[in-house]
Amino acid sequence: MRRIGIDVGGTNTDAVLIEDERVVAGVKTPTTGDITGGILNALKDLIAGLADGPGRIDAVMIGTTHFTNAVVRRRDLSPVAAVRIGLPASASLPPFVDWPDDLAEIVRGKVFMIEGGHEYDGRPLVEFDAEAMRSAAREIESSSITSVGIASIFSPLTAECEEAAAAIVREECPGVDITLSHDLGRIGLLERENATLLNACIIDLARRTTRAFTDALRQSGIDAPLYMTQNDGTVMKAGFAEEFPIYSFASGPTNSMRGAAFLTGLDDAIVVDVGGTTTDVGVLQSGFPREANNVVEIGGVRTLFRMPDLLSIGLGGGSLVGPDGAFIGPESVGFRITNEALVFGGDTLTATDIGVAAGLIELGVRKIAESLDPELIKAARGRITAMIDEAVDRMKIDATPVPLIAVGGGAFLVPNDLPGISEVLQVEHRGVANAVGAAIAQVSGEVDQVFNDIGRTAAIEAATEMAKQRTVQAGADPETLSVVEVEDLPLSYVPGDALRVRVRVVGDTASI
């Protein structure tokens, strides 16, 4: 099995080649505005380092923060027509009700609320108002909106209304993108609808980006299926990612933690990922990131996605260092570090200069760094240690010493000795751990649905079978499936035997 993993970050594009569970080569190049250029450069550098050329590649896995950043920075987003089916219920809380105003203003193209939806037991709430849907679709068609998000009450239980609405939209508005909420999962109308609308607003960007990825691969002469990584450490096929880009949100930190586990062979550890501007501290449990307990907000929008539990602090290789070393960050020179840091001939004192001066890493012109006041270096290193120590301590849940894995371009800044840490691991390829994590990602499938009157065992069996099918559809080798999560929840106050079952299955990617 030979795989290429690529991480397209805001600053750098990293690529690695993995063969038989071993990192063969890894490279780091600057991200370009068109994305394609950065990937092409990374792949060129990667292949140049291989004596026998790329050879046969089984799969390429790309992780990117591109879509998350689009939402966070409110850039490249498409206006969306939101269709809510469920009146007369839930009338007072319309789509976008809990979005930050600035984001809602950009994304809220049109809002339609229509009669329909279902009960928890599958009975219709009221009859679906197909006529109202048709007139909404005509209004969408006569506008400039090209993306529609549709959410119906209890659609995870029965998708009938969403499917019927989508059929009408397809008839009346040929060519528009349609995101249906039941494809994105869970019970919880507002959170599911939010995910649907977020997906709808980045679907156009996602298509362009995914195609840029595909083009870059083709131009590099690599003929292998393309996958995109998701926030849970698994991947989806590129075609699926074009339709459901929201699943890629927060995949970057997940990849770096999974990569850290792979590079060290440790399944349980603290991972400290030091980038150019920020440091993310996370916790590996059984080889996967520990998940956040709470409802997760993306760009200020509440969703029910599983996300890694992370603590971000304003410390990175490009962080500005105050004159006496007592203060570091949160401001950073970011990707301009190769021009602005002292060791690169610039005139800004950065954390990287401190690292070079202290002999932690060989970079740029060491002499410049050596001219720094030793007291300043000492104070700055003390401050860096204190910042990392505090973040690590906040993420730890008990006092037992645990190993710490340092990854990312600024990993050298992590001190060797920290309280509560049994050992600090600095391993080869640590700088491209996120690309490694992408390369080793698995595929997954999930079901979350209410089952009526078939008994607990049968319900879990049915859900597991559906989740397995979805995993195979997502690109898994059927021989490697394993069930990683089973959760059943009887519905309180509901008569009979209503059970909500959630099952998640993962498997290795099929070699074509």
Next chain:
Amino acid sequence: MADPREIQADELTALSTGAWILGAGGGGSPYYSYLNMREMYKAGKRVTLIDPMTLDDDDLIAVVSSMGAPLVGQERLRDPAFATKPVRMMEEYLGRKFDAVMSLEIGGGNALQPLMVAAVTGLPVVDADSMGRAFPEAQMTSFAIGDLQMFPLCLADIRDNETIVVRAASWKWMERISRKICTEVGSVASTCKAPRSGKEVKDWGILYTTTRAIELGRAVEDARAAHKDPVAAALDHEGGILLFRGKITDIDRRATEGFLRGSATIDGLDEDAGHEFRLEFQNEFAIGLRDGEPAATVPEIICVMDTLSGEAIGTETLRYGQRVSVIALPAAPILTSERGLQNVGPRAFGYDMEFRSVFGEEAVS
């Protein structure tokens, strides 16, 4: 006696946070009620909170709630107009207007139900409820403990279905009949319970619980903002006790007799390392066992909070791997009285054990 006062916009989040903790794992998340209130405040509506002791004896008070399964409430969201519907029905049935509105239960989403009705009708909200927390059934209120009349009850569906239970033989019959109707309309309904006189509220209500929830929520939010321990802040504020700190390692949930029953096992961390805590629940957390020995029981309020954020965790949202703190908060004295324990003590939930207060004998009146 406090003067009537306007509830401020920033108190709405505090009320939600506090009410979710007082829900003892039940009552449903207050988030959707909060959003409704936020929208109404944005539109210029305001709600007045009044001291229950300022009520006239013959004032007429609406006791409101949303009844049903919290999970259904995540899809069919709360709506102020819908919350108000049974109040109008009751006024029409009685041929008399209400003077104020109050919550059935301060725990969970129902803490904000009277605020939504108040924002629509202009009625003031009484700073009181009838549980001081959340409980699953109609007979588990201070009004039931006081043996007050349990009818009539108005129940509205989002469609054009309206039901009035004109009479019921007992509080338990009222529970059975109204539950049946609620289930039929989709396991969520707006209700206006048996109306109360001002005297009944003063004599039998659990007083000042809206203020209690707001202040509790504010203590937790302030601690969070200052990067201090929010769980410790809740304990300080309420005079509560930390029962256990650990990580959830097993959850067993099952539906019996229309309720969510089950248990959660927590493996100890920090000072509790090497010990195990088991929570048993019936919609709300009913008892807590430390290494097999009872550590807390109903009616005292057993809450599970996210150790880091201090966010309350409901019995429906308990998940494997969550790092939690289990705390106990004192119950309203009427609930731990001899009559109270008959309705809401461990035996009322099917546990063959005596109630023993976490807080020592002096806490039991």
